[in-house]
Amino acid sequence: MELQKYFSKFLLKQRKKTLTERDYFLSIELQKILGIEIQNISFYREAFAVKNSSKNHDSNYERLEFLGDSVLGTIISCHLFHTYPKANEGYLTQMKSKIVNRKNLNKLGDQLKLTELLSKSNVITSLGENISGNLFEALIGAIYLDFQYETCKRIVLEKLLTPSEINKLEHKIVSYKSLLLEWSQKKKLNIKYDTCEEIQVNKSVVFRCHVWLENEKIANATETSKKKAEEKSAQRAFYILNKKENILGSPKSL
Template sequence: MSTSENFCKKLGISFKSQSLLEQALTHSSLKQDENNERLEFLGDRVLSLVLAHALFTLFRDESEGELAKRHASLVRGELLADIGREIGLPEIIKIGGEASNINTNIIADAFEALVGALYLDSGYPPCEKLILQLWAERLAEHNPIPEDPKTSLQEWAQKLGKGLPLYEITKREGPDHAPVFTISVSVKGLPSMQGIGASRRLAEKEAAKNLLAHIQKS
């Protein structure tokens, strides 16, 4: 039994098409064709639907906006990567020599590609079963609705008449498949703060979080 087949066995899933599974685990740094990018696109939509349906069922008294915040917290790239690490996904991802390490983005993308491949191979039910199994504890936690730091900062700034926060890329490093962004955020009357992340969105969230922390201390 191959490493990838053993991985699937532990997860309780199986593939009729082994080539589809292998494609889901192949990063674009190794192959320009037949890599996992298109499967990632599909898997992202399947994952989003399964979790949206689960939240719709679990939190019947919450508004669309409240459900959207919960959903966003459950499909974060960092969380996908954490779950990927929990199930041993990094050990079977195939990357090219130019990709020096398997970072958060690569793991999260591979997880979505795995879901997309499973959907094409076996349909919706096995995908739903796998996702609900891996997200069970997180869905069961009826925590307060998570707040996005960018939204919180914007609401605070507008409430005080300071206008919208301004985000600016101050540095971009690393190769195209594993970039690192440094972004500064500024609000009228406050010092700017920086955030670093594997995507512009993550760096902006980190910058907003740091500025909110400064506001709370002052």
């Protein structure tokens, strides 16, 4: 046992010598997250690299994000297919959307503190609000290239997005607007959104959205973008209608 410990420490020291300080940091931190020693550091170096405006051809996370998005989609689709053998295509599609939507991926990336793995030279505040979710997908792309599909699937479902976490999403609402559309179609009712720009006292521009059910205005909300205003007003309309119609009982929102 003592001999084994000696060789483990020796190999760790030798490995550290072959890596830069940056690579060694990535290797150690990712092993904590994934529960496995990574094999090819270059994949992860790329997964946590961002564009440099002065070097447009530098490698960055975007290609791995593209790959990770497809790999994650396949893993989740297969998991849902086998977990819900009696579910129809519509239900499976909705569940997948809840799992891989940008808001949920951002939350997962935040929980793993993936932005802390970016190079210190990167200014995180300039990388956009979806950087955590983008890095999450890039990480999955790197894992896939490093270990291939089966190991990647195991890591995703055991470490990054466990079945218990997936189950929590089953009764949560991702889009109130989509939910209202589905409900109105079943009821053969017409729901429409009337959105316009408004200039506030401080001269900032906001968007106000009114939700109409047939000829009745039932809710409204203002937000900084048209999309956010429509979703917020749809959420308010949902709770108003839910008291009368009990559309989905008492759901939770993401």
